[in-house]
Amino acid sequence: MKKLTAVNDFVIRFANVNGSGSASANNLFAKAVFRLGVPVSPKNIFPSNIQGLPTWYEVRVNEAGHLGRRGGYDFVVAVNGQTLKKDYDDLESGGYFLYDDTRSLSDEFARKDITLIPVPLTGICNREIQNPRLRPLLKNIIYVGALAALLDMDFSVLTDSITKQFSKKPKLAAPNIQALELGFEYVSEHFTDICGLSVKQSDKLTDHILMDGNSATGLGAVYGGATVAGWYPITPSTSVVESFEKFTGRFRMEASGKRRAAVIQAEDELAAMGIAVGAAWNGARSFTATSGPGLSLMNELLGLAYFTEIPVVLVNVQRTGPSTGMPTRTQQSDILSSAYASHGDTKHVLLFPMDPKECFEMAADSFDLAEALQTPVMVMSDLDLGMNDHVCKPFEWDDTRKYNRGKVLDADQLDALTEDWGRYLDRDNDGVGYRTLPGTHPEKGAYFTRGSSHDEYAAYTEDNAAYKRCMERLAKKWETAKGLVPASEINISDEVNTSALIFYGTTTHAALEAVEMLGEKGVALNTMRIRSFPFTDQVLEFINRHDRAFVVEQNRDGQMRTLFINELGVAPDRLISVAHMDGTPPDATSICQSVIKNTKPQKTKGGAA
């Protein structure tokens, strides 16, 4: 048997029962890899359930910095009896199977191509841990200690992490460190050079952070000046508002104990969006966070905000649809339903963050963008980005930055007006009017906001010409938006290249790795990472300079590809869909296979769309 051997390049999977306290132990391991300076990407694969069902935590350790899912696993910590056999069967050949041999394996566990690492976790725990209530939790810590020995990790990184984690409750640190040592010592005593995988200190990570996207989004909303959040709990977006609330608790509290923010848990997503819209209408920066099912309900009020021109922000942390779908699995499948949310002719500004740093930046920027354009803006995150920890560069804030509050007239400006004011008059020929806030001026600037057809002075109208003028002005505003949204990221590796790879959001990591793998096979691709909708002019230019472009995304129907065809008039046969849709984050190998499959018959273009 050939054992897998690698330094800082492997995938380890933890198979647990959810609700058993495994998450903090698994996080401890991932964080230790991170603190050793090695690029790491942990992914929690969990059920829509609170206790008792299987859950997995997959950690990719990759010195080269590839943060996408690799697929397969080289090492498994198998501590869930329900999935033991499958975890065993799916392990890569040459891999390592660490299990609790307090109960021995049955005869059906008969693979000859893997290495068994039996550790009596329960036995050690029952013998050494005095407090029976701590045993189930510390059993998880014991396997982390064992891993440190097996993977030859610097043990002090783990003990330092524990000390830091329990700095406020030092009494809890001691039993955790004891558990780490128990695992470490057992393995050191019983095995020698059994594992060919190892984690070595690296300089690949410098000032990086390890953070989940939802925390970053909530923090971005605080920095962006949001004061009102209306929301309804839904996986995987819940922690966006929890993060906002947490950071306002840290940064927006007055000495009196009063808070410079209002967070309202609404009765449903209709009301959540209504609260955000009402607050934005009244001049507060406000937002909601939701996922697909909530977005469906919010369509009604998104249409109202579009037509009445209210600058509201919606964070859409996408999950696997349709309907309830797979609530704890990831997808990028709300692209079309977000872009065109609500009945009638509507279009909405979308931003596509790829990592927590962009979650932070785009969340903060979305409020400027919404107020500059007086229209809803959606930040399109997803479950993988929102709920998993990601390695990225630290966030920065320019202290001289001023919020762009858009065109809002105050009392002095209203008094100084020499010409006629109308809420929806297009004075600047950019499709964006001047708004006023309730309570500003005793005599001037009052108007009636309405979702029914209105003229330039906000008066109800069924005059066809006035309606048409309004809709055309909104279309003009859409053109204005193209000059304000963040540009896409384009990489032309070869000027004469005829093929390109297009991707966005969390697909980026696997896509970039695929480009590298394809490069090694002699398939060169230029790349474009879409960062916003509407598409800026560079998007069409990029597509046009290639004979064909592969559009990689996480949905069945190639929704971004559809948007290119619909919005840019690109011929469908020039855009080839590379769709990853099973609810897991995409992996580079499958992207490569898809590209190669569609590249070989050089004479015919397209085909697999």
Place this chain on the structure above:
Amino acid sequence: MSRRPVFRHPSLPKNDLGYTRRDYEGLDSTLCAGCGHDSIGNAIIRACFELSVEPHRVAKLSGIGCSSKTPAYFLGKSHGFNSVHGRMPSIATGANMANKDLLYIGVSGDGDTASIGMGQFIHVARRNLNMVYIVMNNGCYGLTKGQDSATADRGSASKKGRPNPFEAIDLCESAVQLGAGFVARGFSGDKEQLVPMIKAAIRHKGFSLVDVISPCVTFNNTPTSTKSYHWVRDNMEATATFDFIPMMPEITTEYEAGTTQSVAMHDGSLIHLHKSDNSFDVKSRRAAIDALENYREKGQILTGILHVNEDLHDTHEILTTTDAPLNSLTEKELCPGNEALEQVMASYR
């Protein structure tokens, strides 16, 4: 459609702010002549005028339906928001969160509130949003030509003729049960009761429901309807007559002990209820619900101030938001800056 006379006498009375009643009016109504809703709009105008409310410090919000059109017909110097069907309560919640210093008047109908907006109505009452919520309640859908609404009484028949087979929702009873701090029922044809009722609702801090029976002259003013002018006039019982006295020294000596209940409002205003045999303790939720049920059993409509509780916290107090309106805060008060960000970053290493 009813037009107001354009002529105004030069010596129209002015209120403490120097405004005349006309400063509180809006556009001409486009509702049917005789519509009860216009009477309610006029009562709102009079209440705001007499209380010297600053017109531009009011935000008027509504949903969809005949009732929800009316904010165009009063308070023309105020910002208005005619939102979507049944969603006014959430829009009002957001607006109130953004600026706690304005007066929020929500106008809705029985369809907009008791059917499509029932969930939002319930929850805005629960969170005790500081607003006046006026229901113009005619028991039918006017704009879609007279279908029964969820407040139509069982057995009541509109112009269409078929008796309504479903149980009616009593919004006042629901509001009391939901813990609303001010619950009242009026009749659009009784402005002497309605105007002080709206004034008291404005002065109440927290959620105030004013459910006003407002006959639909076009579709639901038939002799078989329990929301017609004649039926309501014949079957209405007031819980107690009352005076609303805005922030003035108490003058209880005018009333005989035992026949008057006085309720001090949050801002020092007073409601004096002159008790009759029908009356009950307005501070008791149980008494209000008992009274409403007693009159329902007798086939009568109980009007008046039904419940007042001045001891509740409104949404801002519950959330402990800062004293300044949130929409007035700037970067300086809102953005923690780069140094704080570096500390946050360190905690993710």
